[in-house]
Amino acid sequence: MLAQTGGAAAAAHEPSSHGKTHLGKAVLITTAVLWLLDWVSTSRLDAREALGIAAWVSAVLGALTAVAHRLDTQRTPVWRQLLTLALTAGIASSLIHLAALLLVMALPGSFAEGPRQTFGATAVVGFFDGDALFGFWALLVELPRRIGAERRLEQERHALRQEAELARIRAALEPHFVLNTLNTIAGLVTEEPREARDLIATLGDLLRDAMQESRRHHHTVREEVSWLRGFARILESRHVGRLAFEWDVDRSAEDCVLPALLLQPLLENAVHHGALRRPGRGRVALRIADDADRLRCTVEDDGPGFDPGSARPGGRGLDLVRRRMALESAHASLRVDAKPGRTRVEIVLPRRSA
Template identity: 35%
Template sequence: MLGPFGTRRGMLLYLLVWLLLGLVLAGLVAGVSGAAWPNALAFALPLTVLYAIAAGFSAMYLCRAYPLSGQFRPHVLLVFATTAGIAAAAWTGGALFWDTVLASGGYGVTVGPALRSMLFGLAVVLYGLCVLGHYLVIEFDRTRAAERRELESKLLAQDAELRLLRTQVDPHFLFNSLNSISALTSIDAARARQMTVQLSDFFRRTLGLDAQRKVAVREEARLAADFLAIEQVRFGTRLRSEMTIEDDAAACLLPPLILQPLVENAVKHGIGGLPEGGVIRVQARRDGTRLRVAVENDVDADAPARKGNTMGLANVRQRLANVYAHDAAVSWARENNTFRVELNLPAETVETAKTGD
């Protein structure tokens, strides 16, 4: 980390600041020595640029040798004070030499005792400002690096979470689907082939999802529909589904596979417990700046709530919290013979997401 010297833009900005200081120094020199402005500028600007480079690199290496995060040691102040004094003395000596060179060409400013004292004191102050500036840059870089590591950890956690969710796609779903395919091969080979294609397409879609990217509601709904189509082969007429995706909500974005555990729970804990079967309804609508997505299914009104269902909902809540913090919520309610889960999250589209970036 080289602070302002790390990039061309930083270097140019650093030199620009020092050139402005050189103009201020030229005004002081003209006032103290009574020299003309051209002479003062010829004297001050080269000296300032030279000191900017020398003091800048010196302060940078000392600041990294004695970081603020380390234990404070009194001798550190002595090191900086001594270095500042040496730099100021060298700059004052260089000013005397440069004035001699300029005087030979008729542009001298006559560096008297008052000007020498001013140059020395100013050099000490500027060196101290260099030290302060470098410490600020170091702490800024450290904070930015910590935020970057935190963001990378968060993205890795989201990716691991999505991978875990993929592995948690109910194994019984896969086993039962394969058993259904096996049974269909002897009585309806065409449906067996169709179910095989549906099953492979479903897993191909889920494996192609990226945890760091959001998907459109229409894509997530299509994936849920594929899942239900496969399960319908097993449940037959007992499983019915309804998809109601409003046009202004279809293009909105949401985390991938966020509906998967909800639809899976609806099948397992809802329709699976009803001998006569029931309906699973997936709805999505846009309410101003909010996106509302609901999954509703029929349940046995007399059966108690199952623990596994609550665990799946808690996982969905955690995923929303990881992506949206406190700007999203999931709620669920059971009324008579229906169980409804609703997601409330920001209504983002591809266009608004790019604008936000």
């Protein structure tokens, strides 16, 4: 049974009230500027022209804002976004200019000057006027919206990094984990003093690294695997004969960069909700492969499995990993393949070197 989550765009959407505020301000400012320019050039005030300018500006900027909210900014190339928005502004403006021309032709007595351009000329002028409005819109609406969205996105990244860092620190400092590890060491002091000393050193390394690395946002695969090996060694000593780990890491992947602490929740889930829930000896395998322009990380256990579509243990850990990946890259993905006797979680990230 498969459950897959693609790297959906992680852009933080701006609250609709903020977007409407930016649009309203842009309409007012742009209308005022154009009306003043018209007044300076003609030396006269015309309420109907002011209303026409306001209607034109509102329609074009509203169309731009509506199209911009539908664009996938994470997956669509910038040049295609700009082309789409420029065409939107030009076409919307042309249609409004043509509608105004038809109105003048239909009510010749209401407009002293009457129609001054052909339909073709009106459409062309309207198109380029619309693209000029596109510049006002980008400066007054889209730029503030994207700055605000990026700020909120960074705040969410920071919050998730903190949560992940705390999760790792809790895993190392959790009283039961430390107490059980110390009990294991106490049992080995007389029978296996060398093993007891090694476990004390490993535990000390875990505690030190958990504290020192809590401020880092990314690190290499080599550093991540080194910490996980120490974590796994203590678990193997605590569950002698019941737990075994397998490690398969491509040498070419060791210097690749991934979000710090990304794999720890997956390994912990595989141990507690997988391998240790089966009779006899359980197995957890970690594989990290350098796959051309992608980094492929797989955590697999031979536990009882679960239904990915239903509530399951460890769901919070998977959700945290999934959201962190979406924030890191729109091209990242997480795939869960669970069936009786095996659970496999695969992460695919864009390849980045240190």
